[in-house]
Amino acid sequence: MRSTAWSRHGERPIYENEWVTLSLVDVQPPGQERFEHHVVTLKPAAMVALLNEHDQVLLMWRHRFATNVWNWELPGGIVEHGEDPAVTAAREAVEETGYRPLRLEHVVTFEPNIGMVRNAHHVYVSRGAERVGDPTETTEMQRMEWVSLGDVLALIKDGKILNSGTLVALLHLLATRTAAGGSTPTA
Template sequence: MCAKDEAQDAEGLRDDPVLNRVGQDAPGDKLPSERTLSSELDIGRTALRQVLAQLANERFINAHDRSTCRVSGGSGVPTPSDLPAWQIHGSRRIYENRWVNLDLVDVEPPCVERFEHHVVRLHHVAITAVVDDQNRVLMLWRYRFVPQQWGWELPGGIVDAGEDPAATAARETEEETGWRPAKVEHVVTYQPMIGMVDSPHGIFVARGATHVGEPTDAEEAGHVAWVPLDEIPGLMSEGKLMSSGTIVALLQPLSPRPTAARQAVPHAGDTAWTPCGSPPALPSEGGFAPGPTRRVQGGPGIGRSALPRWLARTMGRYC
């Protein structure tokens, strides 16, 4: 099965001494030229370019021009450190109940007179994208009365007092869908309306789930379905993904990442093979026949000294 193949390949790669150096070499290193790599690895330019193109597509390296590639993560984004912050002089609550609180906060922005700003304070919530081995995501088709609209959402809900948000993510998924997710992993916590609303949204992902029964949360349950990830961009463009939490959570399984299925070099004479969820093999170039589509795993931080050996090992392993 695809999931088993992926786990076996990942286990073998973790034991490799070169890949264990990932992150130890300085990000931002400039890679050797195509001519140098081709000579060191004793491979043709076409094969090398296909591997480098895939590494760039998976964001392991950045192509600055036709002849210069660097390992991702070297420059980063500079963060200004000398800008003044808003001053907060006090806060008073003007409305309070179990679900929502409303405060007036006495603030003073730089170079602006003090004024009172409304702040809505809501609960911390957790949202989960559960993806199965067929690259489908667990979703609910729901009606929301505020926008008076039907749409697809991911399961999620309020983090109870003292509860671990990861536990909330798993609990809410099971209550709303009847599927118990495998281990949930935290991706990011963000604020959806940061200018006026305080409502931390914790985003989690899980790979696989077990069906344990019918949904138990009648208020939040909707039509439960496994939606192919390939359909998500279309649903987004049609306006059928309503909540920001759903959209943010779906960015992670939709984006390239080191644990996703990868491509390697097509090899002359091999039979084309594509594992579940992988893109098709790269097209032939200069008579180079299409071959197997396999995973190449690694990550940002592969330095100049490690990359040639990593490429050599990768092509030796899969070609």
């Protein structure tokens, strides 16, 4: 079987700042001419789905200026240089919600736009959370609510959950809940 892997011959940044790097990568698909392809590199992110004993997940209603949308999201943020993503997820949960995860479980690390963007997302679940105070990051959300997992599919269907990391975590919870014999949510 012939490989369809593209050859990389080099990369050069054309714009860089603390948050984003835009590069041109010299690539060559098999049997084709070489060309330069844009690649965006962003810092990795980590997020956590906090579950309580009532089968509810803590969601934040927040505005995203880039797309000018409001949606429900999980707490999370950028992984600082040298920081373990699990530490990031726990830190962000406390800063944004005032709840500390009790038992972090790594679900998956994925790339939300793998064709042209490098931006690893580390997704965690915590079955249990402890209230440790008020949120210290006050610009992250309008409000937060404990939402029943049974209501999540309807929120997704209604376009109220759009963030990729949030979708991955919640769909994982729904799939494992159903596989473990829990009730099947309806949309």
